[in-house]
Amino acid sequence: MPMPIQVMIxxxxxxxxxxxxxxxxxxxxxxxxxxxxxxxLEIIRRSRPGVLLLDVMMPEIDGIEAARQLRxxxxxxxxxVFVTALSRDDLNERAVxxxxxxxxxxxxxxxxxxxxxxxxxxxxxxxxxx
Amino acid sequence: xxxxxxxxxxxxxxxxxxxxxxNVESKALAIEKKWVPATRLVRDATFDLYDIRSNNLxxxxxxxxxxxxxxxxxxxxxxxxxxxxxxxxxxxxxGTGHFQLAEIFESQLREFTRVTDRTIxxxxxxxxxAARAWVQTQGTLVYDVAAASGRRxxxxxxxxxxxxxxxAQASSGRARTNLVWAAGLTLxxxxxxxxxxxxxxxxxxxxxxxxxxxxxxxxLTEVAPVEIKDSDEIGVLAxxxxxxxxxxxxxxxxxxxxxxxxxxxxxxxxxxxVRADKHKGQFLAMTTHELRTPLTLILGYxxxxxxxxxxxxxxxxxxxxxxxxxxxxxxxxxxxxLLDFSRVEAGKMRLAYSAFPVGRLFDDxxxxxxxxxxxxxxGFRAELNGDSSGMVWADRNRISQVVLNLLANAAKFTxxxxxxxxxxxxxxxxxxxxxxxxxxxxxxxxxERIFEAFEQGxxxxxxxxxxxxxxxxGLPLARRLAELHAGTLEVTSRPxxxxxxxxxxxxxxxxxxxxxxxxxxKAGANANTSHDRxx
Numbered sequence: 001m002p003m004p005i006q007v008m009i010x011x012x013x014x015x016x017x018x019x020x021x022x023x024x025x026x027x028x029x030x031x032x033x034x035x036x037x038x039x040x041l042e043i044i045r046r047s048r049p050g051v052l053l054l055d056v057m058m059p060e061i062d063g064i065e066a067a068r069q070l071r072x073x074x075x076x077x078x079x080x081v082f083v084t085a086l087s088r089d090d091l092n093e094r095a096v097x098x099x100x101x102x103x104x105x106x107x108x109x110x111x112x113x114x115x116x117x118x119x120x121x122x123x124x125x126x127x128x129x130x
Numbered sequence: 131x132x133x134x135x136x137x138x139x140x141x142x143x144x145x146x147x148x149x150x151x152x153n154v155e156s157k158a159l160a161i162e163k164k165w166v167p168a169t170r171l172v173r174d175a176t177f178d179l180y181d182i183r184s185n186n187l188x189x190x191x192x193x194x195x196x197x198x199x200x201x202x203x204x205x206x207x208x209x210x211x212x213x214x215x216x217x218x219x220x221x222x223x224x225g226t227g228h229f230q231l232a233e234i235f236e237s238q239l240r241e242f243t244r245v246t247d248r249t250i251x252x253x254x255x256x257x258x259x260a261a262r263a264w265v266q267t268q269g270t271l272v273y274d275v276a277a278a279s280g281r282r283x284x285x286x287x288x289x290x291x292x293x294x295x296x297x298a299q300a301s302s303g304r305a306r307t308n309l310v311w312a313a314g315l316t317l318x319x320x321x322x323x324x325x326x327x328x329x330x331x332x333x334x335x336x337x338x339x340x341x342x343x344x345x346x347x348x349x350l351t352e353v354a355p356v357e358i359k360d361s362d363e364i365g366v367l368a369x370x371x372x373x374x375x376x377x378x379x380x381x382x383x384x385x386x387x388x389x390x391x392x393x394x395x396x397x398x399x400x401x402x403x404v405r406a407d408k409h410k411g412q413f414l415a416m417t418t419h420e421l422r423t424p425l426t427l428i429l430g431y432x433x434x435x436x437x438x439x440x441x442x443x444x445x446x447x448x449x450x451x452x453x454x455x456x457x458x459x460x461x462x463x464x465x466x467x468l469l470d471f472s473r474v475e476a477g478k479m480r481l482a483y484s485a486f487p488v489g490r491l492f493d494d495x496x497x498x499x500x501x502x503x504x505x506x507x508x509g510f511r512a513e514l515n516g517d518s519s520g521m522v523w524a525d526r527n528r529i530s531q532v533v534l535n536l537l538a539n540a541a542k543f544t545x546x547x548x549x550x551x552x553x554x555x556x557x558x559x560x561x562x563x564x565x566x567x568x569x570x571x572x573x574x575x576x577x578e579r580i581f582e583a584f585e586q587g588x589x590x591x592x593x594x595x596x597x598x599x600x601x602x603x604g605l606p607l608a609r610r611l612a613e614l615h616a617g618t619l620e621v622t623s624r625p626x627x628x629x630x631x632x633x634x635x636x637x638x639x640x641x642x643x644x645x646x647x648x649x650x651x652k653a654g655a656n657a658n659t660s661h662d663r664x665x
Contacts, residue, residue, distance in 0.1 A: 013423060019430045026439055057419055059196050085422035087469060089480060090415040106426040106462060109433055 005047040006120055009033040010040045010063075011055040011083065016105075020053060020083070020112075027113060028123030037061050044070070044078065050120035053103075056084040056091065067100065079119050083107070137363070140319050141370055144312040148374055151305040152381050158298030159388060164222060165291035166395065171219040172232075172287050173399070176280035177406060178212035179239055181205075183273050184413055186246040189253050190261045191420055202250065209243050228290070231283050238276035245269050309378075310346065317342040334364050338371060350379060411478055418469045425465070428458045467603045471583065474610045481525035481614055488561060489518030491526060492554045499537045499552045499565075507546030508567075516556030523638040524615055532608040532619070536565035536631045539604065543569035543629070556637075560617075563633040571625040580621070581609045608633075 006029045011017040014035050021033045032049065034040040037060050044052065052070075056063035063082055070076045084091060085105040103115060185205035189198055216236045223229045245268050252261035320339045337356050344353045353375050356368045432455045434440050436448070443451065473479045496512040503510035522529075533552075540550045548568040555562040572580060583606040605619075612619040617635030 015427050016423060019427055023430070023434065026434075059194055085419045085426065086415060087418060089473065089478070090419075105422055106429040109437070 003030055003124075005030050005032045005043070005049040006124070007031045007051055007053065007116065008040060008044055008047075008049040008078075009053045010037060010058075010066075011035060011053075012058040012060070013055070016055070023109065023112065024116070027116075029116065029120075030124075037066055041070075041074075044076065045074065049078065051079045051081060051116065053081050053083050056082050056086055081115060081119070137319060137323070137367070140312075140316055141367065144309075144316050144374065145370070147305070147309040147312040148377050151302075151309050152377060154298075154301050154305040155381055155384060158295075158302055159384070161294040161298055165287065165294050166392075168219060168222040169284070169288045169291050170395065170399070171215050171222065172280065172284045173402070175212050175215040175219065175235070175239070176277065176284060177402065178208045178215060179242065179273070179276055179280060180406070181208035182212070182243065182246060183269070184409065186249055186265060186269065188413075188416075189250055190258060190265055191417065193258075198253075205246060205250075212239055212243075223287075226290075228283065228286055231279065231286065235276065235279040235283055238272070238279055242269070242272045242276050245272050313342060313345045317346055334368065338364075338368060341371065341375070345375065345378070350375070350382065407476075410476055414469065414472050414476065414478075418465060421465045422462070425458060425462050429455065429462070432458065464603070467607055471603050471607045471610070474607070474614070479610075479614060481528060483523055483525055485521050485523050486526050487519050488516075488522055488554060488556050489514065491522070491530065492518065495530065495533050495537070495552060498534060499550065502537050502541040503544075503550045506541040506544055506548075506550075508541065508544045509547075509549040510551070511549065512552040512554075514554040514556070516554075518556070520556045520637070522561050522635075524635060528611050529615070529633075529635065532611050532633055533563055533565065535604045535608045536633070539631075540565055540567035540569065540629075543567060545569065548628075558637075560634055560636050564630060566628060566630040568628040571627055571629055572621065572623040573625055574623075577621050577623065580605050581619070582606060 007024050009017060009020045009024070009031060010033075011020065012035050017033050017035050021031050025031045032043050032047065034043065037058065043049075052067075054063045054067060058066075063084070067080045067082075070078065070080075079101070081101040081103055082091070083103045083105060088102075088104070091102065101115060101119070103112060182205055185201045185208065189201040189205070192198065192201070216232065216239070220229065220232050220236070223232050246265070249261045249265045249269060252258075252264060317339065320335055320342060323335060334356075341353050341356050344350070355372045355375070432451060435443065435451055436455065470479065492512070492514050499512060500510045537550070537552065544550055544567045550568075551564075551566045553562075553564040553566070555564075583603060609619040612633055612635065615635045616639065617633065619631065619633050621629055621631050623629035
């Protein structure tokens with residue numbers, strides 16, 4: 001059985017997705033990434049990752065709406081971090097749930113790393129996950 | 131019979147007044163039918179023009195095919211609406227002095243449509259840069275001309291409508307005064323006759339008098355038809371009176387209908403404005419989002435390259451990369467400033483107020499100022515006068531942003547070996563923050579100009595002899611943020627000797643109680659939840 005996935009990344013921009021994946025994978029976390037929400041949803045249901053990094057403005061679905069469905073339909077308790085290039089003011093108008101974490105793009109490595117360590121702890125094993 | 135003649139004359143005056151009144155009202159209605167819709171059509175057409183442009187800009191900025199289709203659909207919809215609006219408008223304006231301007235506006239709008247056609251062609255061919263250049267040069271030029279015509283036409287037609295309404299109201303007022311006078315005269319005359327005549331004759335007259343009195347007092351709805359079956363003069367009088375009441379009532383109902391219609395139109399105009407405002411906000415948010423996405427990649431990979439996680443760098447590569455990172459950060463700052471500034475200008479800037487001790491802000495800014503000064507090779511001195519545990523009620527991030535901007539400017543314009551200072555003064559009712567430098571200084575004539583946005587005057591040279599770059603939005607934004615806090619930002623300077631910027635903000639709004647200031651410990655701890663606490 002493969003080692004469980006720790007971090008799931010969803011971003012409609014393939015370049016941003018790759019950037020996040022490269023970084024987090026490089027720090028030794030096991031990562032899965034997808035630019036399609038439905039595909040990501042399948043991975044989340046199957047592998048139950050420790051945290052979900054979720055873009056907000058996606059053509060298929062609004063990230064905040066996606067997180068809400070995850071809570072209500074799947075009854076999932078996965079911690080969600082919204083990774084967004086929107087400003088704080090614009091994001092607030094979208095009624096982000098109170099408990100959610102927000103990482104604003106562009107971010108610094110230190111911000112993202114400390115966020116991950118706080119939510120799922122230090123990396124437990126790295127490597128080149130597909 | 132003398133009194134019969136006088137009475138008949140009196141009735142004639144009354145009838146004439148009623149006819150004039152009705153006539154004036156129907157004229158007013160006709161004027162409204164011409165100018166009010168014309169105003170709405172011009173306004174709609176200018177909105178359409180704005181929509182064409184927004185959608186065109188969107189097409190050039192965004193890349194997803196779904197978005198492109200939506201922008202194109204939005205654009206052609208707006209073009210269709212504009213054509214329909216202008217055709218209708220020309221029908222309304224035919225024969226007036228504004229018809230020609232409407233035609234000019236129409237041809238300019240058509241010209242702008244052709245420019246956007248070309249933009250989309252370029253954009254669809256994948257030539258985004260050319261499309262962007264085209265829309266920024268040719269597009270802006272033509273759009274500005276058309277928008278100016280639209281604005282001019284709107285103001286002309288609108289003042290025409292205002293004038294027509296005022297004139298109609300004035301003549302309607304005169305006709306109403308005449309009507310009341312005529313009714314009053316009838317009342318007086320009827321009273322005189324009533325007292326003179328015998329009881330048998332006076333009963334119907336009393337009835338009429340009562341009705342006329344109600345009319346004179348404006349209680350029109352309470353007047354019941356006067357029921358007198360006699361075929362003598364009194365009977366005829368009663369019949370005429372009833373007819374008159376009927377006419378007045380239907381005129382009044384017409385007036386009420388007119389008021390209802392006008393109110394509905396105003397409500398619609400208001401909704402349109404709200405929609406346009408929202409559109410503007412969304413456009414702002416989307417544009418910034420799209421600009422930040424590539425910057426995330428540049429800064430993100432840059433950081434990984436610099437921290438060595440992608441392999442070792444030689445000194446030259448590191449130096450080049452550091453310069454690229456600094457420029458990318460400068461670009462990010464500019465994007466953020468531009469957004470903040472547009473937000474303030476659009477009235478959409480919301481401050482996240484919290485209470486915090488002055489000392490904490492001071493410590494934070496002291497460290498950053500010291501770092502900036504040492505990078506510029508300048509000396510740094512910071513002092514705090516007054517109680518450092520004194521509380522302030524403000525948007526801490528925004529105040530910090532203002533002072534940091536002043537410190538960064540000081541570092542930029544102060545030559546190596548110069549000095550920068552940061553002085554906090556905690557007054558009973560306000561906080562003063564001064565940032566001084568020994569840099570190139572600013573001519574007195576430019577003291578106010580540096581706070582104006584997109585100022586075209588020459589930017590002062592920094593010590594390296596290069597012009598200070600950027601949009602010049604840092605200081606205008608800083609001043610607006612100070613003003614949003616009900617504060618001020620000012621400068622004094624002597625060329626060649628240095629500048630001193632002073633920020634003053636009230637420590638709390640005038641109507642705020644002291645007990646609200648006791649939770650400083652939590653200030654700024656969580657920017658997400660402290661946001662909007664007050665609103």
